[in-house]
Amino acid sequence: MTGLEPLPERAPGGDPDPGHYHLRLYVAGQTSKSLKALANLKRFCEEHLAGRYEIEVIDLLENPRLAAGDQVLAIPTLVRKLPAPLKRIIGDLSNTEKVLVGLDIRPRAAPV
Amino acid sequence: MPPDVIAADTAPATLLKAPTGIDGFDNITLGGLPAGRPSLVCGAAGCGKTLFAMTFLVNGANRYGEPGVFMSFEERAEDLAANVASLGYDLDGLVADGKLAIDHVHVERSEIEESGEYDLEGLFVRLGFAADSIGAKRVVLDTIETLFSGFTDPMLLRAELRRLFGWIKERGLTAVITGERGEGQLTRQGLEEYVSDCVVLLDNRVADQITTRRLRVVKYRGSAHGTNEYPFLIDGDGISVLPVTSSGLNRPASSEVVSSGVPGLDAMLRSGGLYRGSSILLSGVAGTGKTTIASHFADAACRRGERCLFFVFEESAQEICRNAESVGLDLPGWVKAGLLRFEAARPSLYGLEMHLARMHRDLDRFQPDVVVMDPISAFRGPDTEVHATLLRMMDLLKSRGITGLFTSLRNDGALQEGGDQGLSSLMDAWIRLQDLEADGERNRTLYLIKARGMSHSNQVREYRITDAGVELIEPYVGPEGVLTGSARLSQAAREQAAMTRRHQEAQRRRRELARKRDALERRMQEMRAALEAEEDEANLLLTQDDVHEAVLADDRTAVASLRGAAE
Numbered sequence: 320m321t322g323l324e325p326l327p328e329r330a331p332g333g334d335p336d337p338g339h340y341h342l343r344l345y346v347a348g349q350t351s352k353s354l355k356a357l358a359n360l361k362r363f364c365e366e367h368l369a370g371r372y373e374i375e376v377i378d379l380l381e382n383p384r385l386a387a388g389d390q391v392l393a394i395p396t397l398v399r400k401l402p403a404p405l406k407r408i409i410g411d412l413s414n415t416e417k418v419l420v421g422l423d424i425r426p427r428a429a430p431v
Numbered sequence: 432m433p434p435d436v437i438a439a440d441t442a443p444a445t446l447l448k449a450p451t452g453i454d455g456f457d458n459i460t461l462g463g464l465p466a467g468r469p470s471l472v473c474g475a476a477g478c479g480k481t482l483f484a485m486t487f488l489v490n491g492a493n494r495y496g497e498p499g500v501f502m503s504f505e506e507r508a509e510d511l512a513a514n515v516a517s518l519g520y521d522l523d524g525l526v527a528d529g530k531l532a533i534d535h536v537h538v539e540r541s542e543i544e545e546s547g548e549y550d551l552e553g554l555f556v557r558l559g560f561a562a563d564s565i566g567a568k569r570v571v572l573d574t575i576e577t578l579f580s581g582f583t584d585p586m587l588l589r590a591e592l593r594r595l596f597g598w599i600k601e602r603g604l605t606a607v608i609t610g611e612r613g614e615g616q617l618t619r620q621g622l623e624e625y626v627s628d629c630v631v632l633l634d635n636r637v638a639d640q641i642t643t644r645r646l647r648v649v650k651y652r653g654s655a656h657g658t659n660e661y662p663f664l665i666d667g668d669g670i671s672v673l674p675v676t677s678s679g680l681n682r683p684a685s686s687e688v689v690s691s692g693v694p695g696l697d698a699m700l701r702s703g704g705l706y707r708g709s710s711i712l713l714s715g716v717a718g719t720g721k722t723t724i725a726s727h728f729a730d731a732a733c734r735r736g737e738r739c740l741f742f743v744f745e746e747s748a749q750e751i752c753r754n755a756e757s758v759g760l761d762l763p764g765w766v767k768a769g770l771l772r773f774e775a776a777r778p779s780l781y782g783l784e785m786h787l788a789r790m791h792r793d794l795d796r797f798q799p800d801v802v803v804m805d806p807i808s809a810f811r812g813p814d815t816e817v818h819a820t821l822l823r824m825m826d827l828l829k830s831r832g833i834t835g836l837f838t839s840l841r842n843d844g845a846l847q848e849g850g851d852q853g854l855s856s857l858m859d860a861w862i863r864l865q866d867l868e869a870d871g872e873r874n875r876t877l878y879l880i881k882a883r884g885m886s887h888s889n890q891v892r893e894y895r896i897t898d899a900g901v902e903l904i905e906p907y908v909g910p911e912g913v914l915t916g917s918a919r920l921s922q923a924a925r926e927q928a929a930m931t932r933r934h935q936e937a938q939r940r941r942r943e944l945a946r947k948r949d950a951l952e953r954r955m956q957e958m959r960a961a962l963e964a965e966e967d968e969a970n971l972l973l974t975q976d977d978v979h980e981a982v983l984a985d986d987r988t989a990v991a992s993l994r995g996a997a998e
Binding site: 345347350352355356359379380383384386387390391392393394395396405406407408409410411412413414415417418420421 | 534536537538542543544545546547548549550551552553554555556557559560578581582
């Protein structure tokens with residue numbers, strides 16, 4: 320499905336803030352999966368979104384009430400708050416291709 | 432509760448139970464669901480799983496001081512609240528009071544991309560948070576199987592569910608987990624493998640276009656439980672499970688006698704009425720006054736100050752009342768006084784089981800002394816089932832010492848006849864109402880086929896339904912047989928005339944005799960007088976003869992002396 324999404328997204332020509340990504344990573348304690356996910360995410364962002372992303376890490380063990388808000392069930396869950404629409408990727412993000420698709424990341428030097 | 436349910440107060444102390452507050456269910460399970468453990472409630476769509484679970488929580492919060500978390504994987508909190516509002520459950524109020532927490536877990540496969548390993552810790556966090564926030568003791572997961580459509584890795588899900596149920600146990604939460612009925616197994620995803628302490632199966636079967644809800648406790652580890660399928664109801668009062676099974680033949684027999692409400696009928700029984708707690712069958716064809724006699728029966732019970740529950744299956748309560756008024760019975764008055772209650776429902780409204788279940792509930796609520804069912808022949812279905820249902824109904828009444836009057840429309844069709852006889856052997860008394868058609872009129876007669884434990888009249892009695900009620904008429908039994916109606920009247924008139932004739936004849940003979948006697952006596956007097964006259968005459972002559980003799984003798988003496996002197 321993610322393959323279909325990009326079309327309408329790209330359509331609004333201007334791309335007001337085309338590159339800015341607001342990512343939120345939900346973890347529950349410093350588990351290996353969580354650490355791995357965070358590491359993967361950082362590496363990934365540096366590679367593809369250098370300078371135009373922010374990562375917010377939420378530890379549900381500290382803030383359990385936040386889990387319901389983003390309908391988090393699986394840990395770790397990465398939520399793309401921006402750009403819209405909201406997207407979720409679960410897992411330790413070890414499959415880079417899936418993350419790319421899931422976050423719908425357009426390389427800077429994309430078509431145009 | 433009836434004795435068939437293993438006495439509820441003997442629940443083993445080893446296993447703590449959390450009462451659900453669902454009528455009947457706590458009886459079947461001897462106290463409720465296992466406390467501090469997860470229980471599985473499964474069934475097909477529309478079986479009432481969610482309602483069962485919600486009732487468990489709401490009752491926990493309201494009655495047992497145990498707050499609960501409802502984790503819904505399907506319906507949103509607003510929808511849940513709206514759905515149960517009709518049952519009087521104020522979810523919003525409970526949430527505001529901190530007695531209930533609702534968390535809607537939305538799982539949408541299309542919104543989730545999977546990349547690498549994950550677990551469901553988020554679910555644990557949410558559940559834990561909700562439980563902690565209100566100090567929950569109870570948890571509902573409805574329907575957790577939805578997760579299987581949200582995530583691709585069933586192996587992982589299974590492992591996580593196993594962990595979740597373990598976690599629930601660890602935290603000592605009493606949990607209800609609902610599951611959709613699957614093919615060949617209790618739930619689609621085989622949840623029963625993980626939740627092994629208590630499994631409750633809900634069922635909603637349709638037979639002959641009639642739906643019956645049934646509940647069965649499939650297993651209950653560490654506890655005895657009722658094993659049957661029990662019908663349950665969902666109505667305006669929520670869920671009630673009805674533990675109705677055939678009870679043992681072990682019940683007290685009262686020798687107290689109660690009136691049938693028809694004096695003439697009572698008089699046909701030596702004891703002057705029917706035994707309390709007995710079952711009475713009143714059978715008859717259409718228009719023989721079954722309902723009227725049943726109304727008398729109910730009226731008599733109320734007169735004694737007893738409570739009477741009147742189940743009607745073919746008429747409305749208002750119709751029964753109106754019709755009873757025409758024979759001088761004030762049933763509405765008894766209804767107002769709280770002694771009489773009507774429960775009217777078409778037989779086709781529910782299945783047989785459900786009727787039984789409903790009656791069971793009504794009996795529990797109203798606690799009647801007398802029950803009337805009018806008519807039992809309205810129940811349609813396979814003979815064996817109808818028979819079994821009625822048998823259980825009677826057992827139910829008998830086990831509680833309730834006097835039951837069952838009316839039955841006896842067609843001439845074989846089925847009903849058979850139904851009658853099948854039941855009749857269970858009945859303590861059987862009153863048969865009959866139509867006798869003769870001389871262009873139809874007359875109602877009644878006779879007692881049987882009345883166990885009391886001698887009774889063998890007569891066929893005619894009765895009439897008058898403004899003052901049902902009246903039995905003194906039977907005409909003569910050389911010409913038993914006569915009814917105008918035949919009886921004309922025969923009586925004929926006999927009256929004959930008697931008058933006989934009477935007059937006797938009088939005439941008596942007069943004749945007196946006359947003859949007078950005449951004879953007169954003649955006897957005359958003859959006596961004549962005899963006396965003759966006697967007088969004879970005496971006179973005799974006296975004259977005597978005098979003459981004496982004179983002659985004197986003369987002879989005188990002559991002789993004369994002669995002697997001369998010699």
